[in-house]
Amino acid sequence: MICVGIEGTAHTIGVGIVDGTGKKCNVLSNIIKIYRPKQGGIHPREAANHHASYVADLIKESAEKAQVDFADIDLVSFSKGPGLGPCLRTAATAARALSLSLDKPIMGVNHCVAHLEIGRGTLDGCKDPVLLYTSGANTQITAFAEGKYRVFGETLDIGIGNCLDKFGRNMGFEFPCGPKIEELARKGKKYLELPYSIKGMDIAFSGLLTAAEQYHKKGQRLEDICYSMQETTFAALTEVTERAMAHTEKNEVLLGGGVASNKRLRNMVQIMAKERDAHFFAPSKDLCIDNGAMIAWLGLLMYNSGIRMKVEDSFIDQRFRTDMVDVSWRD
Numbered sequence: 067m068i069c070v071g072i073e074g075t076a077h078t079i080g081v082g083i084v085d086g087t088g089k090k091c092n093v094l095s096n097i098i099k100i101y102r103p104k105q106g107g108i109h110p111r112e113a114a115n116h117h118a119s120y121v122a123d124l125i126k127e128s129a130e131k132a133q134v135d136f137a138d139i140d141l142v143s144f145s146k147g148p149g150l151g152p153c154l155r156t157a158a159t160a161a162r163a164l165s166l167s168l169d170k171p172i173m174g175v176n177h178c179v180a181h182l183e184i185g186r187g188t189l190d191g192c193k194d195p196v197l198l199y200t201s202g203a204n205t206q207i208t209a210f211a212e213g214k215y216r217v218f219g220e221t222l223d224i225g226i227g228n229c230l231d232k233f234g235r236n237m238g239f240e241f242p243c244g245p246k247i248e249e250l251a252r253k254g255k256k257y258l259e260l261p262y263s264i265k266g267m268d269i270a271f272s273g274l275l276t277a278a279e280q281y282h283k284k285g286q287r288l289e290d291i292c293y294s295m296q297e298t299t300f301a302a303l304t305e306v307t308e309r310a311m312a313h314t315e316k317n318e319v320l321l322g323g324g325v326a327s328n329k330r331l332r333n334m335v336q337i338m339a340k341e342r343d344a345h346f347f348a349p350s351k352d353l354c355i356d357n358g359a360m361i362a363w364l365g366l367l368m369y370n371s372g373i374r375m376k377v378e379d380s381f382i383d384q385r386f387r388t389d390m391v392d393v394s395w396r397d
């Protein structure tokens with residue numbers, strides 16, 4: 067079965083094509099275009115205009131790369147939410163148009179669940195992981211329990227990526243700021259004390275962001291601040307992930323989201339996994355960040371399990387929670 071997936075929750079418009087029977091995911095193509103605001107944060111309408119201007123070309127390019135004829139596509143999938151309304155509507159509109167013109171079924175999927183399923187679909191041995199999902203807007207620790215992906219922990223304020231991006235933006239770095247912060251952090255020597263906010267399995271970053279900015283005002287080295295931000299936030303993320311693993315008695319951990327590209331975060335979670343005798347999984351960077359292939363794959367899993375969606379019911383849902391999805395495709 068061949069499925070095309072359209073992703074458009076925030077900065078990224080992506081189109082991916084996957085093939086599979088429902089067990090292993092074969093990614094045939096996966097291309098993205100990222101909206102980069104000239105200054106400040108994301109402007110939802112401008113991001114949506116960006117997505118609208120690229121999506122048709124991305125669909126064509128994706129089919130060419132995959133060497134798939136439009137006639138061979140069996141299903142059209144799109145991210146239903148969570149995300150920014152104008153961006154979600156643009157991706158959904160493109161998906162509806164494609165579904166109607168090809169006369170093929172449509173499926174709206176949960177973006178956060180897609181981050182988890184692409185790991186299970188593409189990584190050997192990844193069967194029942196705890197997912198640490200760290201992106202710009204989202205920071206969640208989720209795992210399967212009693213028919214749903216439950217949220218065991220999450221940020222109480224901003225996402226970890228957002229925390230890094232806001233700090234970086236104020237320092238004049240180009241968006242996305244995570245890679246620059248990672249580069250500077252490698253040259254950090256001195257650990258500066260920062261707030262470490264964990265409540266149960268939830269976590270908060272805004273106090274740390276303020277404290278980091280104050281260190282900058284006081285003239286501390288940027289390298290030391292970046293190093294301390296990474297050490298503190300990633301330690302907190304690793305701690306809550308470990309707590310979720312202990313609580314659920316799962317022995318696999320999976321990373322997802324753009325911040326999972328960070329080598330130090332990978333390294334910390336990997337050490338934790340090793341110490342618990344658990345398995346560590348991280349998809350390649352193109353499958354960690356927002357992308358169309360993961361949306362296609364989840365659509366395919368849902369369709370194969372018997373779920374159907376009519377075009378007239380293919381609404382978006384800006385506040386679509388991970389635990390609102392009945393996971394009928396897993397045993």
Ligand code: ATP
Nearest residue numbers: 076201202203204227242243244324325328355356
């Ligand atoms: P979502 O809708 O999932 O919240 P998003 O638009 O934030 O999506 P992603 O592509 O998953 O998209 O993640 C982007 C985030 O990842 C940005 O905040 C960026 O700074 C961060 N990031 C990217 N590379 C790195 C890195 N090497 N280290 C730390 N953070 C990184």
Ligand code: FE2
Nearest residue numbers: 201323355356
């Ligand atoms: Fe995402």
